[in-house]
Amino acid sequence: MKPTIALIGGFLGAGKTTLILAAAELVQRRGANVAVVLNDQGDDLVDTHLVQSHCVPADQVSGGCFCCRFPDLIEALDRIACCHPEVIFAEAVGSCTDIVATTLRPLLRDYPDRFRVAPLTVVLHPAAPFADANLQFLNANQQAEADLLVGWAPALPPDARRVNAATGEGVAEWLDEILAGTGPVAAHALTLDYARYAEAEASLAWLNARVVAHATPAISPAMLVGPLLDRLSATVPNIVHLKLLAQCDSGYLKAALTASHADPVVEGTLDASPARDHEILINVRALADPAELQAIIEREFARLPARLAWQHVQSFRPAAPVPYRNSASAPR
Numbered sequence: 001m002k003p004t005i006a007l008i009g010g011f012l013g014a015g016k017t018t019l020i021l022a023a024a025e026l027v028q029r030r031g032a033n034v035a036v037v038l039n040d041q042g043d044d045l046v047d048t049h050l051v052q053s054h055c056v057p058a059d060q061v062s063g064g065c066f067c068c069r070f071p072d073l074i075e076a077l078d079r080i081a082c083c084h085p086e087v088i089f090a091e092a093v094g095s096c097t098d099i100v101a102t103t104l105r106p107l108l109r110d111y112p113d114r115f116r117v118a119p120l121t122v123v124l125h126p127a128a129p130f131a132d133a134n135l136q137f138l139n140a141n142q143q144a145e146a147d148l149l150v151g152w153a154p155a156l157p158p159d160a161r162r163v164n165a166a167t168g169e170g171v172a173e174w175l176d177e178i179l180a181g182t183g184p185v186a187a188h189a190l191t192l193d194y195a196r197y198a199e200a201e202a203s204l205a206w207l208n209a210r211v212v213a214h215a216t217p218a219i220s221p222a223m224l225v226g227p228l229l230d231r232l233s234a235t236v237p238n239i240v241h242l243k244l245l246a247q248c249d250s251g252y253l254k255a256a257l258t259a260s261h262a263d264p265v266v267e268g269t270l271d272a273s274p275a276r277d278h279e280i281l282i283n284v285r286a287l288a289d290p291a292e293l294q295a296i297i298e299r300e301f302a303r304l305p306a307r308l309a310w311q312h313v314q315s316f317r318p319a320a321p322v323p324y325r326n327s328a329s330a331p332r
């Protein structure tokens with residue numbers, strides 16, 4: 001049987017991964033195989049490691065969004081086929097839009113024998129609409145192309161349904177609907193000004209890094225990164241979404257900040273015992289200068305009670321999006 005690809009869009013920090021994890025667990029409980037393909041402008045994705053730590057097979061498309069890296073998406077789907085998934089959730093980059101024209105319709109048109117395609121679900125960010133014009137441009141276009149709008153904020157627009165992955169409310173009903181194959185798919189293609197789109201994405205600084213921390217004496221992940229998160233919340237300007245994953249032999253800890261000066265939301269093995277060696281992944285999206293952002297991150301990490309080895313760090317503004325395909329073009 002052909003696997004169903006369910007694309008999940010929505011703004012940075014809206015709750016895409018959280019919803020996918022809740023839905024993936026439900027699919028597994030129903031006895032079916034599930035897999036996830038993540039997507040980012042950079043490498044070393046917190047989300048990919050988080051999904052794998054929940055025992056869900058995951059692959060990723062990095063270095064650009066699904067639209068610009070469409071062949072990489074197909075390759076990721078080829079690789080993940082070895083897990084025989086019946087359902088594949090694909091999480092779009094949180095700054096990405098025009099997914100219907102550049103990803104969903106090409107999948108429908110060019111791969112009808114390989115995949116079923118579910119309606120495009122867009123998760124509403126609880127803080128939207130945004131005061132910042134660039135963020136709101138991206139957010140508004142993402143919402144405009146949704147087949148289904150879901151959200152978990154206390155107040156939702158009339159055309160959105162309540163789906164709260166944290167409590168489970170509405171998740172099974174939403175999953176049944178997107179897997180039923182009865183609703184419209186890729187029904188709302190945008191007419192998008194790509195110069196404006198590029199400008200809006202480039203207002204963001206994007207930092208992905210992987211650091212190995214060796215602590216003497218040994219320290220628990222919570223004790224290692226707790227104070228770091230407080231300092232990052234206080235010093236990183238205009239955070240849009242900051243994600244951090246600290247892993248060691250005794251467990252992992254994942255933390256998220258969806259605004260500067262906010263309290264981090266933490267999950268994982270909160271009582272993991274002390275360890276000497278920790279691997280820390282950090283992904284930050286902020287309205288900031290990339291060089292300044294990197295300097296702040298390196299300065300705050302340097303205060304950790306551990307010897308650090310930076311494995312990889314990249315800090316940049318997303319490049320102008322150039323879709324590989326769109327619904328009007330002939331296959332290349």
Ligand SMILES: Nc1nc2c(ncn2[C@@H]2O[C@H](COP(=O)(O)OP(=O)(O)OP(=O)(O)O)[C@@H](O)[C@H]2O)c(=O)[nH]1
Pocket residue numbers: 010011012013014015016017018019047093094152163164165166167241255256258265
């Ligand atoms: N109560 C509640 N909180 C949620 C829900 N979904 C997400 N959150 C919160 O929002 C934060 C961000 O969620 P993610 O799932 O990482 O958001 P995302 O859209 O995948 O973010 P990016 O991948 O960075 O674009 C989480 O750390 C949670 O605190 C939800 O359904 N209910």
Ligand SMILES: [Mg+2]
Pocket residue numbers: 016017018047091
């Ligand atoms: Mg995510």
